[in-house]
Amino acid sequence: EAGVVQSPRYKIIEKKQPVAFWCNPISGHNTLYWYLQNLGQGPELLIRYENEEAVDDSQLPKDRFSAERLKGVDSTLKIQPAELGDSAVYLCASSSLLGDTQYFGPGTRLTVL
Amino acid sequence: TQLLEQSPQFLSIQEGENLTVYCNSSSVFSSLQWYRQEPGEGPVLLVTVVTGGEVKKLKRLTFQFGDARKDSSLHITAAQTGDTGLYLCAGAGYGQNFVFGPGTRLSVLP
Numbered sequence: 033e034a035g036v037v038q039s040p041r042y043k044i045i046e047k048k049q050p051v052a053f054w055c056n057p058i059s060g061h062n063t064l065y066w067y068l069q070n071l072g073q074g075p076e077l078l079i080r081y082e083n084e085e086a087v088d089d090s091q092l093p094k095d096r097f098s099a100e101r102l103k104g105v106d107s108t109l110k111i112q113p114a115e116l117g118d119s120a121v122y123l124c125a126s127s128s129l130l131g132d133t134q135y136f137g138p139g140t141r142l143t144v145l
Numbered sequence: 146t147q148l149l150e151q152s153p154q155f156l157s158i159q160e161g162e163n164l165t166v167y168c169n170s171s172s173v174f175s176s177l178q179w180y181r182q183e184p185g186e187g188p189v190l191l192v193t194v195v196t197g198g199e200v201k202k203l204k205r206l207t208f209q210f211g212d213a214r215k216d217s218s219l220h221i222t223a224a225q226t227g228d229t230g231l232y233l234c235a236g237a238g239y240g241q242n243f244v245f246g247p248g249t250r251l252s253v254l255p
Contacts, residue, residue: 074233074245088242123187131237136187
């Protein structure tokens with residue numbers, strides 16, 4: 033069974049440019065999470081989806097970040113415009129239900145110059 | 146907001162030694178998880194504990210959930226180089242998202 037797939041694995045952009053990350057969760061998993069992980073820190077939740085509905089986006093900086101999961105399967109996280117402080121690893125995870133085991137993808141490492 | 150602290154922040158030991166890392170909070174959790182994360186990869190779940198005082202063993206790893214469900218420890222016996230990684234704890238209240246601690250970075254030297 034394929035795990036959580038994320039792309040790209042690495043992205044380098046200049047500040048003020050837009051960037052998008054893609055995540056395909058494990059088949060059948062209704063819950064999808066986007067996390068941000070700074071160097072030397074634990075993951076911080078940005079947004080949680082239950083199917084296509086964003087049920088917790090309280091930590092998503094909505095002035096520049098947006099996310100979608102239109103068909104309740106794969107998801108895209110966008111930053112526009114990127115700032116230097118956005119440099120981090122963006123992790124996607126999925127689970128059958130909230131509280132079930134989360135399976136993480138390998139992450140996308142973003143560097144903003 | 147539930148905040149988790151982990152100690153030590155860094156730990157470097159020789160292969161064969163024993164070690165314990167800690168996860169503490171002022172909040173009560175309905176469940177607590179431990180993950181290991183290797184460079185360039187996402188965290189991988191090691192264990193979930195849900196009952197105060199619970200002890201779970203996974204080969205050389207022993208996990209304990211505090212009686213008050215506010216803290217936890219991970220003990221590794223006879224550490225191996227393959228145990229090297231970032232150990233993260235994450236706690237959740239009932240019906241809430243898991244919140245992660247900052248992690249303990251373990252290096253096991255040959």
